Amino acid sequence: MHNRRNFLKLSAGATLGGIAAAIPVAASASECKAINWDETTDVLVIGSGFAGLSAALNAKRQGVGSVLVLEKMQVIGGNSAINGGWLAIPKNPTQLAQGVNDDSPEELVKDQLISGRGMQNEAALRQIANRALDAYELCIGTGVKFRDGFNIQVGGHNKARAIRTQHGTGGDITTKLYEAGVKEGVEYRLQHYIEDFIMDGQEIIGVKVRQNYRFPDLKTGKSIYIKANKAVVLANGGFARNLALRAVVDPSLDPSLDCTNALGATGEVTLTAMAHGALPVHMNLIQTGHWGSPDEGGFGWSNALLSIGWHQGISVSVLNGKRYMDERADRKTCSEAIMKNRNADGSPAYPVVFFNHDDYIGDDRVVRAVRDEMAWEVDSLEQMSKQFDIPLATLKQTVAQFNQQVETRNDPLFGRKMDTAVELKAPFIVSRIWPKVHYCMGGLKTDLAARVIDGRSMKPIKNLYAIGEVTGGIHGEARLSSTSCLECLAMGIVVSETIKSDLQA
Template sequence: MSESNSRRSFLKLGLGAAAIAPVSALGLSSAAFAATNPNNIQWDDEMDVLVIGSGMAGMIAAIRAAETDANAKVVVADKMSRLGGSSLISGLNMAVVGSDLQQNIGVTDDSWELLLKDIEREAKGYNHRELTEVAAKGTLKLYNFLKEHGVKYDMSIGGGTGVKKLGGHSRARCVWPQGGGTEVIKKLQGYCSSQLTNVEIRKKILLDEILRNDEGRVIGVKVREKYRFSRKHDDLGDNDNPTINGSGKVKYYKVKRGLVMATGGYNQDRKFRGDEVGTMYNAASTTQPGATGGAIKAMIKAGFKPIHMTLFRFAFPIPTEDIRWGILVNPRTGERFVDEYNNNDRQAIGMAILEERRHIDGEHTVLIYDQKGAEHYHDQQRFHLSLEGKNGINGTIWKFDTLEALADNFKMNTSLLKANIDKYNKNMARDQDEFHKPKAILKEASSISQPPYYAMQLNPRYNYAQGGAMITPKAEAVDVVTGEPIKGAFVCGEASAGTYGYIRLTACSTIDCGTFGMVAGENAAKTEPWA
């Protein structure tokens, strides 16, 4: 039996049986949603396909739906006044197998199987392989789709080749859209307005509720039009609480074919994410302000099955593999607290940093290099951007002639810092580091001893939520009780879950959003309207 069929059988058996006895013991009914009688609803508007979210996944889904059926009315709705979601502020670099740019540099031995292997190395068995295969197989189709819809690629990358090998990838395959996410969103929106008369894009539309009939099919949504998102809350997730932010007028939209949830993650919802993982209450996030938990809550309320909710992805302003060349210290004590290599496990390093910060009232930990470490940097381009102060928030690296000057800049005790560096150097010389950092991987950079010195405040950024709604390879949402696809419901991009598991490999968020955006849009447009 295949893995896909095995999982499906398990869901049918396990969840189906649970609907009889165990589910009732948990206080649930045989259905995880409250059925809506469409005859009791006075619909304010109707459309064939409704896409919630205007980021890359949502825009691609809308375009694909509109092109699949030119007669289908497609509406894109976003709660924010500024369209584009987190895609708008992302570089949207992406792994592509078989592009013309890759072939131009002589890489002819790449394959989707190799990409799958690279992704699964980071997934650690948490991923659902049938979903990962969709993303790995669809990269070239996505690359060409974007080109056909106006997106150009940045040829300055990779020494003028337009393609680059990034950490974790076994081949040089990663490309950058010209202008990053801002330009991608602009091109996709422009294509809709100039070429697709059946697509309408609406702002300030908050999703309140997903409506399913007694057969379990999604038939529409309850929304609030003219919603006003407020950035004044300490926890931006408070905007999803109607008792705190009740702005907007309630409307009911009849969705005749398919609802596509392309709402992104919930990274900015401090309580929602912190309830899952305590350390995450105070983690910084680089996502757009509207990335809160309202959409996933609406999906859960409607019976969509949530998975991987305790998984998350950290990003650093520098490559994870380049942290190893230095030492991370507590600024108050000058002491190290983690193996900076840690098998390149960004999650483990990130959690160690956040835990250390909890003990020092949120102060930043400091990463210190010497000249040898700087010379071994894998990504020299990023290193020099950091030195020039052009690597974003908390991405700056400072250069110092002496350790005294470094300590003074970060208000550290010079004597304590020097003592701990001396301890590190002596232990590494014997390959007996107290945190088991292996000397062999450091080559000639196994001590902090050659000036000048470099330092930065290293803080993990919560930039991707692996948790979300479970989907099938057709991007269909899965019912939490029956384990079956929910008719008329599709999820794509960061709102879905299962593609990447423990950690998402760099340059792969875009392919998840894009490939499943195409799948969700096409299948939504092909779904038979409900009567």
């Protein structure tokens, strides 16, 4: 039952038909009693990103017993540690200080209903939005620092509600949550790969783990069994780095696209849960980040740089020198517009984004991007035209037209909100863009309390919970920028309350 090597090979290239064939039969009570457990904990958390760290710390604070976090990689944090450090918080202190007094959790949900395109879980989004200030206070209480006075309106949002960590990275949050957990008695283990769940009927009672695993070699380390007395929380993130699984669930996704995720985002735990009956939803909804740069690998600096470009500058096609989209639309809208820019042979014709250099002299986002040659300073439109092979006459017309729109605060071409746009004047900072695979909207179905649903009975699998990107069916077709961190932190609070409530039931 717990040695399904053939199923675990699915992530390396099996077909979807192999999933059903590999679903194991649940163990009997006598089989489970025969297991020689190597150790025991009360709450076992799988994954050490925002979701896992929040769940672990909050479970400890709920007084539900010992808490152990398992991370398969060699460092704490997963994708969360390398993300851009954005957090959507309606009614955050900086927002209120800016005079934005008409925001609310309900306003955030309204924006998400639009981006979700009818596929979202409204009740789940509302629950998360209503816990936004709790998530913020969790960060502040553990020592997370946010940029002074920084609160902006990002793509797809109708209000300025996105704050950002001091250093513009999610590591500012993961480090503090981890440190708080250590102080409060949470135990963390690195290089622990989940090989299987140990089930007793529709109840999870522990896991089989490869200890001292070195990614990606499954022959490293040794197998041990860890018993979970009260709960197992899946917070292992998405599967954006699993190219074979991506190809199975969404054959339309361009396999040549780069990915923003850490190398460990391969989804084996999600597949293992499915093998034990967990219901998957929306697995084919995989989001691309429209701020990706073809001039750097992985997540990179482009996200930070484009937080300027989308607001104050413009994006133009190198094919004709014209704007081609609302630069402040949601990720799905922008990604689709960007990827229409193709050469005659179908290869990418990377559009450029540019804004005024002199408005950001010394800004760390610009300094890093230019240093790493994923952005360039150009002295004129003529130089830009020559360097990126853009028709000069049209480029000049586009800039002149945009500057007129800045003056009138109206964009008749694409309906862009122009409140942050500025008149473009040389010299410029220019970067190239192309989307990257970024976020999996699909994953395991849960109820609002984070209990994993068994697709065979449509009831919760006892003691099994899931939060964060491993879950599916929450955001719908497109997730808005700055809402993933919110979801993970908030659901870490929710799941800790659920575990305590379930123990008292």
